[in-house]
Structure formats: C-alpha cells, structure tokens
Amino acid sequence: MPACDAEGTGKPLLRQGYAVQGGDFLAGGTVSTRIKDLLKEIGLSPALIRRAAICCYEAEMNVVMYARQGTMTVEIHPRELVIRVEDEGPGIPDVELAMQEGYSTATDFMRSRGFGAGMGLPNIRRNADLLEIESVVGRGTSLRAVIRLV
Amino acid sequence: MTLRAVQALLEARTVAGQRFLDEVTIETAGAADLMSDVLAYSRSGTLLLTGLASAQSLSTADIADMKAIIYVRGKQPPAEVVAQAEARGIPLLCTTLGMFECCGRLYQAGVKDDGDASLRR
C-alpha cells in the first residue's frame, strides 16, 4: 500500500487538532492563526500557507457563527495538506445552495463582526484543490479541504 | 511610502506596532468592512482600511498577510485586539477621517488598489 494516495487519506507525517468554541467571536480566528504559525515553522511557501490559512479561517468562523462547538484538524502528508473541520451544530440543509457566492443566513450581529457575506465556503473552494462537505441537519457538519503541496 | 508617512497623511494615531512605522512600506491598499471580501479579493502585503474594529479585523489581516490596519471613522479596536496585534507584530492605526477621505488621500499619494481583478466578476 502506498504511504499516501493523491487525496491525503494515508497516514500523515504530522497531525494537529484544535478545539473551536461556537459563539466565541473574540477567540474566532485564533486557531487558524496557530495553524498558520505551524505551517510557517514547517517551512511551506507563503502562498500555500496563505491559501491554507484562508480555508482554516473561513471554516473556523463558520463553526464560531453557526455551531455549538467543533474541532479543526490539520494533517501534513508528503504531497498534500488536509484540513478537517467537524462540528456539532444545526447542519446545512442544502449544501449546494450554501456553496453559492452571496448565500448567507448570517445575522446582523455576525455581519457586525465582519462575516456573513456568503463568501466563506466559496473562498474555501477557491483556495483548496478539493473540498468535501457532509452535513446532517440537527447533528452537525464535517468539512474536508485538501491542498496539494507539490 | 512608509507607514509613518501614511500615519501623517491620514492624521492617524498608532495604537500598536509603533516600532514598525519606519520599516513597513505601503504600495497597495484595500478598504472593506466585510472580511470575507478581503479574504476573497485582496493580495498579500497590502494595507487594510476598515471601519470594523472587532477581533476579526486583526485575524483577517494576520491570515491574509496584510501589512497594517487603519481603523477609520474614529473606530477603536478593543484592548485585547491591541495586545494581540502588538504580539503578532501587526501595526494598528486609528483616524477620525472617513473611509472615502482616507482612500482619496492614499490614492493621490500613489498607493494602488490591492485587488486581484482576475478574481472579480
């Protein structure tokens, strides 16, 4: 069996997990900032780090805004970086609709924090090479973004 | 132009990262209150002008590799944000000038739009 296939499903070289607290806007962004620092330490290129950090940050803010709590896990594989975000929350009834630019159910309060333009998931799709979202209404959402390193 | 020159031009007060004023130079800038727009359309290494003083203004600047933040219309970031900016080495400047005035002055001084036009439709 190969150490890792093209979609980062093998055993990672490094895996780091973080908790994300729903509703905590003051802390919203700190996990992504830590992941960014980690990727810098590893020595990835600034362009790759920026793409990964944007994916993390938009996904983190979605947990902060919509879910009760979640975990964000980053995995470094030889050929790709995998970001996994799993949350306990309301779920997304129509993922295809949620992926459309400008679609948002954000409240005025969330917009006053700078989010809710309906650009989060499209931003993740733009910056990742692969994006998968699975969601169960009433349970939660799980997101997997893959960025190729080579 | 240096961030110190930006500070003078925009009649701003530096609340974090004073030590970087001479070292940081600004060629491009972008203005937005919606952070996802910044994340979607801006390039790295630019100056962010915003009326949004929440913690998300700083994390956005940090994540998107922006050089500094100008808070317009008299907006003040909370103390936690100032402390974090200091720790992260991201200068924060505050001005009572409005967004339009700030952008106009910077544009006149030769600062260019930060946007990646190819990303816009």
Ligand SMILES: Nc1ncnc2c1ncn2[C@@H]1O[C@H](COP(=O)(O)OP(=O)(O)O)[C@@H](O)[C@H]1O
């Ligand atoms: N983790 C999540 N849990 C529940 N709903 C979500 C989650 N992430 C996104 N959504 C839904 O998808 C919509 C679009 O998300 P996004 O593209 O990030 O835009 P925004 O967050 O600005 O609304 C959100 O408004 C929300 O209804």
Ligand SMILES: [Mg+2]
């Ligand atoms: Mg979002």
